[in-house]
Amino acid sequence: MNRIVIIGASDAGISAALSAREYNRSTEIHVLSADNFPNFSICGIPFFISGEVPEWQNLAHRRIGELEAFDIDFLPGHNVREIDAGSRQILASDPAGTTKQIDYDRLIIGTGAVPVSQKIPGYGLPGVFLLRFMEEALELQKFITERSPSSALIIGGGYIGMEMAEALHRRGISVSLAEIGPTVMPTLDPDMGEILREALASRGVQILTQTPVAGIEQAKDTLLASGQNGPIGSFDMILMATGVRPETSLAERIGIHTGTAGAIRVNRRMETNVSDIYAAGDCVETWYRLLDRYDYMPLGSTAHKQGRIAGINAAGGDMEFKGIVGTQVVKIFDQVAARTGLKESEAESAGMTPFSVRLTLPDHKRYYPGAQDMHIRIIGDLKTGRLLGAQILGRIGSEISKRIDIFATALHCGLTVADIAELDLSYTPPLSSPWDPVQEAAKVWLRHEKAPTGVFPITGKT
Numbered sequence: 001m002n003r004i005v006i007i008g009a010s011d012a013g014i015s016a017a018l019s020a021r022e023y024n025r026s027t028e029i030h031v032l033s034a035d036n037f038p039n040f041s042i043c044g045i046p047f048f049i050s051g052e053v054p055e056w057q058n059l060a061h062r063r064i065g066e067l068e069a070f071d072i073d074f075l076p077g078h079n080v081r082e083i084d085a086g087s088r089q090i091l092a093s094d095p096a097g098t099t100k101q102i103d104y105d106r107l108i109i110g111t112g113a114v115p116v117s118q119k120i121p122g123y124g125l126p127g128v129f130l131l132r133f134m135e136e137a138l139e140l141q142k143f144i145t146e147r148s149p150s151s152a153l154i155i156g157g158g159y160i161g162m163e164m165a166e167a168l169h170r171r172g173i174s175v176s177l178a179e180i181g182p183t184v185m186p187t188l189d190p191d192m193g194e195i196l197r198e199a200l201a202s203r204g205v206q207i208l209t210q211t212p213v214a215g216i217e218q219a220k221d222t223l224l225a226s227g228q229n230g231p232i233g234s235f236d237m238i239l240m241a242t243g244v245r246p247e248t249s250l251a252e253r254i255g256i257h258t259g260t261a262g263a264i265r266v267n268r269r270m271e272t273n274v275s276d277i278y279a280a281g282d283c284v285e286t287w288y289r290l291l292d293r294y295d296y297m298p299l300g301s302t303a304h305k306q307g308r309i310a311g312i313n314a315a316g317g318d319m320e321f322k323g324i325v326g327t328q329v330v331k332i333f334d335q336v337a338a339r340t341g342l343k344e345s346e347a348e349s350a351g352m353t354p355f356s357v358r359l360t361l362p363d364h365k366r367y368y369p370g371a372q373d374m375h376i377r378i379i380g381d382l383k384t385g386r387l388l389g390a391q392i393l394g395r396i397g398s399e400i401s402k403r404i405d406i407f408a409t410a411l412h413c414g415l416t417v418a419d420i421a422e423l424d425l426s427y428t429p430p431l432s433s434p435w436d437p438v439q440e441a442a443k444v445w446l447r448h449e450k451a452p453t454g455v456f457p458i459t460g461k462t
């Protein structure tokens, strides 16, 4: 085996290329991408639009020259049109439209995901944007700079919609956000989402819950958004952030199997059902170790890890993807919301017996200046005592993401709630308490394990 070809130069594709090179110094590696922005941080787009990252070029994880120093051949602007698994070749159009035929011994598909928002009538009108790739970010930036919109509607109250609400607000735009569900951030339990909704509303973002947007029309200089029950309002621009679907068209045409949410089915070695073809990132199903099954959870953190496994295995190694536990974090204004594992409703649907407590605790000893309250929800299984999930909401600077990572590590290792209370975690008054809030939450769970799920306001206890 001496030639690896990778389709896609984002998180999964680049991670695969670098890991393959690290594992095998002599293999030939070629990476093709339809776009012209290899190895850019899509996750950073909201911070470029907000102005916090002033130059789009700064979003590059690595410049192309740095990547080529690893002896990897990059072909940006190359759209792969066909895979011929029989003769082990791909056909790609280069930027001039010329078709190139490239042989492979092992192929890695990292074609990512595409937005689903096109289903809303009005998609394509000037001033209506999607936000998935660098090209779209640059278009949006140009529009805001040249047209100075004063009002915007964001469709979708997930983490991208929320990050963009802050970004546009920072640009002086009056922001409304329409969410189909009862509150924002459906990846959190509703009471936690509600706290986040209030935090956004207090900054002047208008949050319209249970507001499905049915269509958009051009009305003179503005865009009119309407729902099932009539008009929602008129806006200078509209951003659709209603989720993604896996980009699997190339794979499906050669009989690669798909599964959950139409994503490519892979085994834990990131192999598809077609010999010597691997896949990773937003285009594949993800092994969800907590539920012992595959799911679809497109995230950059996961794409990097899956890409590494695919790259190492394609280069001759033998590694398995250990799976995710559903960990995610987002910063909105000065608030940070993080989750890992299952929500109570998800645990119930999976046939578990979840019991959860929510409490409010200071992030460090109250006597030391700057202590901030954080809300913690911990979910455990009443039958087994196992930790099932956790959610934390609080201020930036309160180590929210690293605290959720303690829970994520516990979930990865299958710890019980009682085990968490026993962990040897660090303590100094400016940063924590002798019982870190994570452990205090575990102790409260253990104390109330026999009571109904509830909220336990123990502010000021530690």
Ligand SMILES: Cc1cc2nc3c(=O)[nH]c(=O)nc-3n(C[C@H](O)[C@H](O)[C@H](O)COP(=O)(O)OP(=O)(O)OC[C@H]3O[C@@H](n4cnc5c(N)ncnc54)[C@H](O)[C@@H]3O)c2cc1C
Binding pocket: 007, 008, 009, 010, 011, 012, 013, 032, 033, 034, 035, 042, 043, 044, 045, 046, 078, 079, 080, 081, 110, 111, 112, 113, 131, 132, 133, 160, 247, 250, 280, 281, 282, 283, 298, 299, 300, 301, 302, 303
């Ligand atoms: C605004 C925003 C913010 C985000 N923030 C976070 C965050 O904070 N944390 C987090 O974990 N995740 C975040 N994500 C998600 C994260 O960006 C994705 O999970 C990640 O980019 C997926 O990487 P990927 O390599 O699988 O696919 P993609 O990034 O979708 O890249 C796909 C690649 O495939 C190429 N391609 C597709 N089809 C072809 C073809 N036919 N021929 C050649 N090339 C092709 C594309 O050109 C591209 O290079 C965010 C996403 C967005 C949009």
